[in-house]
Structures are given as C-alpha cells and as structure tokens.
Amino acid sequence: MSSAFPVPGDSSSTVDDAAPARAPRRARGQLRVEALLSAAAEVFAGKGFDAATMTEIAAQSQSSIGSLYQFFRTKEAVADALIRQQVDALWSRMDGLAERAPVLSTAELGHALAGCFVGFRADHPSFATLVERPGPPSPFVASVRRKVRERVEAILVRHAPAADRKMLHAMAPVVQHAMKSAVQLRGDLEGAEFKAALRELDAMLVGYLTARLSAR
Amino acid sequence: MSSAFPVPGDSSSTVDDAAPARAPRRARGQLRVEALLSAAAEVFAGKGFDAATMTEIAAQSQSSIGSLYQFFRTKEAVADALIRQQVDALWSRMDGLAERAPVLSTAELGHALAGCFVGFRADHPSFATLVERPGPPSPFVASVRRKVRERVEAILVRHAPAADRKMLHAMAPVVQHAMKSAVQLRGDLEGAEFKAALRELDAMLVGYLTARLSAR
Amino acid sequence: MSSAFPVPGDSSSTVDDAAPARAPRRARGQLRVEALLSAAAEVFAGKGFDAATMTEIAAQSQSSIGSLYQFFRTKEAVADALIRQQVDALWSRMDGLAERAPVLSTAELGHALAGCFVGFRADHPSFATLVERPGPPSPFVASVRRKVRERVEAILVRHAPAADRKMLHAMAPVVQHAMKSAVQLRGDLEGAEFKAALRELDAMLVGYLTARLSAR
Amino acid sequence: MSSAFPVPGDSSSTVDDAAPARAPRRARGQLRVEALLSAAAEVFAGKGFDAATMTEIAAQSQSSIGSLYQFFRTKEAVADALIRQQVDALWSRMDGLAERAPVLSTAELGHALAGCFVGFRADHPSFATLVERPGPPSPFVASVRRKVRERVEAILVRHAPAADRKMLHAMAPVVQHAMKSAVQLRGDLEGAEFKAALRELDAMLVGYLTARLSAR
DNA sequence: GATGAATGAGCTTTCATTCAT
DNA sequence: TATGAATGAAAGCTCATTCAT
DSSP states (O other): OOOSSOOTTOTTSOTTTSSOSSOOOSHHHHHHHHHHHHHHHHHHHHHHHHHOOHHHHHHHTTOOHHHHHHHOSSHHHHHHHHHHHHHHHHHHHHHHHHHHGGGSOHHHHHHHHHHHHHHHHHHOHHHHHHHTOSSSOOHHHHHHHHHHHHHHHHHHHHHOTTSOHHHHHHHHHHHHHHHHHHHHHHHHOOHHHHHHHHHHHHHHHHHHHIIIIIOO | OOOSSOOTTOTTSOTTTSSOSSOOOSHHHHHHHHHHHHHHHHHHHHHHHHHOOHHHHHHHTTOOHHHHHHHOSSHHHHHHHHHHHHHHHHHHHHHHHHHHGGGSOHHHHHHHHHHHHHHHHHHOHHHHHHHTOSSSOOHHHHHHHHHHHHHHHHHHHHHOTTSOHHHHHHHHHHHHHHHHHHHHHHHHOOHHHHHHHHHHHHHHHHHHHIIIIIOO | OOOSSOOTTOTTSOTTTSSOSSOOOSHHHHHHHHHHHHHHHHHHHHHHHHHOOHHHHHHHTTOOHHHHHHHOSSHHHHHHHHHHHHHHHHHHHHHHHHHHGGGSOHHHHHHHHHHHHHHHHHHOHHHHHHHTOSSSOOHHHHHHHHHHHHHHHHHHHHHOTTSOHHHHHHHHHHHHHHHHHHHHHHHHOOHHHHHHHHHHHHHHHHHHHIIIIIOO | OOOSSOOTTOTTSOTTTSSOSSOOOSHHHHHHHHHHHHHHHHHHHHHHHHHOOHHHHHHHTTOOHHHHHHHOSSHHHHHHHHHHHHHHHHHHHHHHHHHHGGGSOHHHHHHHHHHHHHHHHHHOHHHHHHHTOSSSOOHHHHHHHHHHHHHHHHHHHHHOTTSOHHHHHHHHHHHHHHHHHHHHHHHHOOHHHHHHHHHHHHHHHHHHHIIIIIOO
16 A cells, blocks of 8 residues: 555656655654645545645644645645545555456446445545546546546456457446446435435446446 | 526525626627626636636636626626526527427437537536536535426426336436536547447436336 | 836747736836836845845835736846846946947046946946846846946947957956946945045056057 | 864854854764755855755755754854855965965966966855855955955065055955956856956956056 | 754735726 | 726745754
C-alpha cells in the first residue's frame, strides 16, 4: 500500500507540483500528515475543491497554516495526496472483487460492483468531489479515471473470459458511470426514495450485464 | 417561453438575489443580456462556476463589468439566469418527447430519451457545470433538478400509463442519471471509444426500460 | 515621449507580465497611476525592490491595494513601468547632450556626461536600485542597460567622428560605469568628502576622454 | 587571520545579533560552519540577500536548518560572517599590494590595484552582492566599506608619500569605485567585448593615477 | 548536538462588488 | 446609461525563526 506521497518513479503526477514539500520523517510528522489529509477530506467533501481554503483545512486539523505547507506545496498537492491515499482503498476493494469475479454469477457480479463503488464513495465522499472537479482534469486525475476504467474492464474480463474483448472494453466506462450514478443519487434523494432508486439502478446494471455476458 | 429573469411568483429563487438589478426595457438591453449570458455560458463551461470571473464574462461579451452588474446583481444571479434560459430549451425538448411518448415503442423511447439529453447537453455544456456544481446546491438548483426528474417521470407515465406509479417514480432518477452519464462519457473518451461506449449505454437504457415497461 | 505603459510593438518587455492590467482610460486613472508610480519610486529607492511591499506602495500613494493591482499586474510590472517612465527622462537628457556633443570640447563633454548622469540619478534615485537589482536581470532591464550603453557610444561617436569605432565601442561601458560610480559615491561619503571625490572622478573621466579622443 | 566570528572587542557589529549562536568548539563544527558559509556564498551570489532563503542555504550545504541556526542566529548573521571571512582574503591581497607599493611604478600600481579587486571579486562573487545590498547599509557593512577605502588610501600613501594627503584621501573612493566597475562590467558584457572594456578601464585608471601621482 | 517539525506574521495577488463620472 | 475606477476582504503561499525529540 502506497503512502499519500508519490513514489519517485510515478510518472503520472506533475513532477514539481504534486510532490510534497517534504515527506514526513518523524512520527509526529506522520501523524500530522494524516490529520491534515483527513481534515482536507472533510473540507473538500463539504464545499468542493475551489471553495475549500487552506486556512480552513489547517484549522480543521488543529494545525497551523505553516504546517500544512510544510508537507504540501500547493492546494493541488493536498488534493492529489488525498486521491492517492483513497485510491489505494479503492484498488483493494476492486482487487478483491476481481478475485471473486470468476466464481460469481453475473447477477452477483452486478450487485458486487454496485456495492463496491457505493461503499467506497460513502466511505470517501471527497473522492468524487476531487476526481470530478470542474474544469479540465489534471494529468494525475485523468490517469486515475483511466485506471479505474481499466480495472473495471479487468474485472469483466476475468468474469467472462470468453466474451468479446472489444465489447468488454466498451462496457467498462458504462459500468463505471452506472456506479457513479449510484452515489450521485444520494445527493438528490432521501430515505425510501433513495433506496428504491438504488434498487432500480441495481436492476438496470444487472440486467445489462446479464444480457451482455450471459448471452451465447 | 420564459425569459432568463424570474417571474414574480416564482418562489424557487432567493427573492432578493436572483432578481436582476434591472430588467432590460429596450431592445438594446435585451441584446446585451443575451450576449452576457452567452459569454457566461462559455466561461462557466470552460472553467466551472468558481474559477470563472465576472471580469472575464464581461470581457468575453465585449461589455464592461459595470454593464454586467447592471443586469445581474451577483455571480450567482448570472448562473441562475443562465440555467433558467437553458432550462426552457430543455423543457421544450422534453415536452416534445412527452407528446410522442404514447406512440413510441419502448426501445424508441429509450433512444429518444438518450438523444434528448445528449443533444441538450451538447448544445448547453454549461448546464451540467452549473447544475452539478460542488457544494450544497442552492434552492433554485435543487428545484431544477427535481423538475427534471418529474418530467422524466411524466414521460414514463405517458408512455406506460398502466405501469405501477411507484415503480415509475423510482425509475425516473435512474433514467435521469443514465442520460447524465452519456454526457460525462464525452469527457473521458474520444472518437471511436466514445461512440462504442455510447452505444452500450443506449443498450443498457433500452434494455432496462424494455424489461420494466414492456413486461406484462 | 512614451508613457509608463509599454507600447504594443515593444518587444523588449515580457509580453504577458509587464503589461498593465489595464491602461488608464480616464483622467482619474491617469492621476492614480502617476501617484502610484511616484510612491513606488520612493519606496523602491528607500529599501530596494525585494524589501519594498506592494502594500506600502499603495499606502504611500493613498490608494488601496486593489487600485494598485488594477493598473499593474505584478510588482515586477510596477518596477518596469517606473523604469520605462524614468528612462524617457534619461533619453531626453542624453539626446540633448548628443546634440551638443560635436561643439563641446572633450573636457566639456566629460563634465557634461558626468553631470548628466549625476543629475539624472539624483532626480530618480530608484532608477539605479531597479536597474542594478541583484540576481539575473530581466530581459527588459538588460535591454535598458544595453540601450544606455549604446547612447553613450552614440554621443562619443558624434563628438569624435574620426575616432576608431572599435575603441569608442569599448569606451562606452567604461564611461557608463564611471558615471554610475559618481552616484554611488553619494551613498558612501558626505558633504565635503563627497564633493572632493566627485571632483576627482570628474578629473579621471575628463583625463581619460581627453587622452583617448583628443589624441592625434 | 580572523575567523568568521567577531572578536570580542569588535565594536563594529551589533553585539547581540552578529554573534554566533554558539562558536564551534570542535573540528566537526568548524567544517560544518565552513560548508554552511560556502553554501551561503553560492546562494547569495546567485540570487541576492533578500531572495536567498535559509532553507536553501542549509540544503545547499547538506545540513538541516536546525544546524544552520545552531551557528548563526539570523540570516543577517550569516551574511556578516561571510563578509568577515571574505574580507580577510581581501585584506591579505591588499596588504601584499601595500608592501610592494613603494617599489612599483605608478602604472604598475594601477594594474596591480585593478587586478587585486577583479581577482578578489571573481573569487568571491557574493562579496559585492552583500556589501552593496540595497537599502540603508548596516553598521557592519558601512564599516567594511570604510575600511576598504582606508586601505586603498594607505596604499596610495605608501606609493606616493610625498603627495598631498588631502588629495589621496579624495582619490581613494574614486579608485575603489573604478575597481568595482571592473567587476560589474562582467555582468553586462561578454568575451571579447568584456576584455576590451577591461583594457579601457585599466587605461583610465592608470592614466588617472599617473596624472595625479607622478605629477611634480 | 543534530534534525525535522511547528509557527504565524506578512507577502503578493485575486475578484466580487460598489462608486462616480 | 454605460463604463472605468475603487475597494478591501480573503486567498494561497513563503520563510525566518523557534521547539522538541
């Protein structure tokens, strides 16, 4: 599991900017960074990237603004570090799913996929905020989006090794967005309505996967 | 067709803020407002609401900031007026669809729905930017989102008057999001990949509607 | 005589940065810009470019910080505009000298050159501060330094048209620096000592010019 | 040869500030201090005093900021220590010249003076940066400048014991600045142009000294 | 003693909004 | 009315300096 800081060879991040001012070398620094990122997650989730302020992030984590900038050169860098951290959690969920993919029925796979993303985004509400931030995406964000798609595709491939690869490739982004929708529903609806809509979404996804993957 | 300015009885907008500084009384003013809004649309679409600046909007429409503020009291007011204008175009598309809904096959309805939203958002790229702006939505934006859902539901009802109303109510948001996904795909994919994914999305939607609405 | 703002075709300044946020278009703006620049001159002269703060410049000119930035995008831009303004005054002094150069004796030319620079720098104490600012010079500053040298050379050429051009070319920077020294002396010495040193400097310059230019 | 740290009786420096946090007591400390100062010299020379940062100085010398502050209480103190160290080298050059002054011809003295300063400043590029730092000079810097002048004067006195003392006193700062110019030329010119200008400067200085000192 | 972390005043810059001509 | 100018709160960020391990 990688840390919130980019590893040297990781070419997917802007070299100069996303790098930390200094990676923490002491236990205290580690704790600080964690507090900082968790505060950032809260603030970003609450008001979005643009409206969030570094001052508020620092305050939320009981740090001084200087401490925040000791570890993150820019606001962008905070967002990138946060995404990096959360993406790890997403990968492990998806890897788990990938392993089970061959032995699941298509319906079960649909449920699992939906559950995977809904659960993840519920645990990390800032992820969507940052990854779907308005304006042209940064190279780093674009790479994350691409990787998610690739992993979805990989899961489909493992589940249906015999299926046409081209088709699976086209299906991946659709499945990805269906799962994203599941999360966005929560913003629009409440309680019973939300649950009902979620069931419908699940039905749509499962129906789609079944039609495509079980077809002979 | 309503103008970009709220009608007196429209309680969905903050009374004081969304009102224009002065509704244009002459043809010249009308043109100015249109130029302003079209410039705003461009800027909002390009960088999102937060990153857009009033100065840039004014410049883009060859006006001075003074003029901009003559017609819109705040940046929010510009966004609201823009949404109001675009929503009119959306309503007319959906109303057209609603009329044809009874005579369309379910598959045709699915295609039409997808086409409706994809076309609309392609014509008005700032709409999504503003309506899905991060942070808690304003009452006005929330009302727009709700109304879209209601119109989708109305279309479904007209198409399948015999279907269970509860189910249709739950389907509406799912259909709405599926169509939103269609637009977002464009940001992630290009050319052939985008087309293929769009076809899959269409298939998913049509399959879902068919399963739900044609079922006896 | 050019204003403090760069003319469109002037390629010697960084296109994007040295340009004003907006050239003043109203009388009030003109006055403001003048006040701003004169305040900047005072502050820069007193503490140097780095230690000067935009806040202090604004305060010194009774303006708000916003007004300062209305006309100058960056601190650099303020410095550049100031140099541009002052350079005009220098050019007119040097042009006057150039005209008289042919009819002056070499000794008179020496006195006049020294007087020209000493007078100019006494009137514009921030000029040296900005043009000799530590660190690698900006392209604009480098171009100013070069132009001063070229004008000194032109004066020498007009005074001694028969002299070897190569030699005059080599003399120009030496004369330029001698004059610069005249100003710097003021920082080190006071009253009578300063006057005596200035006389010596004058003697050195005149002696040098005489030796080089009157030589047959 | 004095160390970089002020001697107890040296009243020319601010008592509290220029003193080291702790004078190095061991060989390791000595090395550290030297590395620190040489790093500081590099950074100061490259960007000037203001733009140089303590962090960069520490990094450049492979030390931590903590270590830097262990030996120098403030950034000013670093600069002062550096000047103190470099001034030693200057003194020894000038002392050598003073000894030879009586037996040199005036022309030789001129060459030697120019060579002395040019060589020194080439070896210690940060010296000028620090000693001619913009803004009102600190008492310590002012004293250094004064001492240089006094030593130049002393050399002149030794070379021409019979000359008028008042005149020599007035000549010293002129000679000092001529030598400073020699260094600044390097910033403006390159290669052949620089060499030619240097020859002219040398000629000017030698001519001046000859006129003043050989005169009967 | 050496080092990384912590601090916060203060800097440059932006921008929505209001004024004045 | 149209437009440039004025304003200042607030943002992102820096960096000398001090602390704590």
